[in-house]
Amino acid sequence: MKKFRQQYTIIGIIALLAACQPNQSETVATEPTGPRYVPNFNADSAYAYLKAQVDFGPRVPNSAAHRECRDYLVSKLEQFGAQVQLQSFEARAYDGTMLDLSNIIASYQPKKSKRILLAAHWDTRPYADKDSVRAEEPILGANDGASGVAVLLEMARVMSQDSLPDVGVDIIFFDGEDYGEPEDYDELQPENSQQVYWCLGSQYWAKNKHEPRYSAYYGILLDMVGAKNATFYREGVSRQAAPSIVKRIWDAGHQLGHGQYFIYKDSPDIVDDHVYVNYQAKIPMVNIIEHDPASEFYFARYHHTHADDMNIISRETLEAVGETVMYVVYQE
Ligand code: AHN
Numbered sequence: 001m002k003k004f005r006q007q008y009t010i011i012g013i014i015a016l017l018a019a020c021q022p023n024q025s026e027t028v029a030t031e032p033t034g035p036r037y038v039p040n041f042n043a044d045s046a047y048a049y050l051k052a053q054v055d056f057g058p059r060v061p062n063s064a065a066h067r068e069c070r071d072y073l074v075s076k077l078e079q080f081g082a083q084v085q086l087q088s089f090e091a092r093a094y095d096g097t098m099l100d101l102s103n104i105i106a107s108y109q110p111k112k113s114k115r116i117l118l119a120a121h122w123d124t125r126p127y128a129d130k131d132s133v134r135a136e137e138p139i140l141g142a143n144d145g146a147s148g149v150a151v152l153l154e155m156a157r158v159m160s161q162d163s164l165p166d167v168g169v170d171i172i173f174f175d176g177e178d179y180g181e182p183e184d185y186d187e188l189q190p191e192n193s194q195q196v197y198w199c200l201g202s203q204y205w206a207k208n209k210h211e212p213r214y215s216a217y218y219g220i221l222l223d224m225v226g227a228k229n230a231t232f233y234r235e236g237v238s239r240q241a242a243p244s245i246v247k248r249i250w251d252a253g254h255q256l257g258h259g260q261y262f263i264y265k266d267s268p269d270i271v272d273d274h275v276y277v278n279y280q281a282k283i284p285m286v287n288i289i290e291h292d293p294a295s296e297f298y299f300a301r302y303h304h305t306h307a308d309d310m311n312i313i314s315r316e317t318l319e320a321v322g323e324t325v326m327y328v329v330y331q332e
């Protein structure tokens, strides 16, 4: 892996020198793909950002831990040189509770017109409704919440401390993805209700973008990207909305030696933040989300249980996802 990266660095330097020659910069700049310098993704660093979130306790909307974690995320992104915006709003939960939610938006190279949107949800579920014990208590969400944010914080650190990609990057941490409704809740729902109580932050953002004319070339959503032996199938909405980006990501994963995670198999649609980014904001977005359509659990065994804590987290998985997403972004 080291050798591979070194090779790319050398080719990157040659490309850079070539770019300095008059008249050749145009040719180099318009080259669609090809070896570029890709900075190193530090999995220990990502792991530390994951643990820092879990250490606040469950990040359930309207709780002190939720507010403290929000402030931590804003301060890290500012520390990493991003232009940060907090998009705060209220949203109604399934049971009528009004939730104080905040999407956190961090921009790099805001003047660049070609942009990539990277996202993850930062809130955690208020109940362990798939658990047999303490089902009414909130979960720590080490994987379901903290993992995607941790990978993107590490990318933010790399962008500020190593080098920037050629494209502009916007990172959005969506709030209120996982409040949803409890597993056993349905009788009280009006039969024809079109309201979805999942993905409240992305639903709000898609209707109220931080810049009214905002768009991006494409987006990548990270959800549950930190568990040991995770598998990422090519999910339905992603394939429908951004087939070429799905191929690019999965091929990059395989090229980098992470084929055990990026499975070349299709799976059906999943309701997640990318649905609203795709169909409402009209930005093609791919979801990298742990699931296994062949397993009885579908989402992993720990999903929405108290087992979703630091014990299931693997630096290798964080690294596989981080390296793959970085590779794709730095090829643009
Ligand atoms: C539902 O379970 C409705 N969607 C899967 C998306 C999800 C839940 N991601 C994290 N938690």
Ligand code: ZN
Binding pocket: 125, 144, 178, 304
């Ligand atoms: Zn969840």
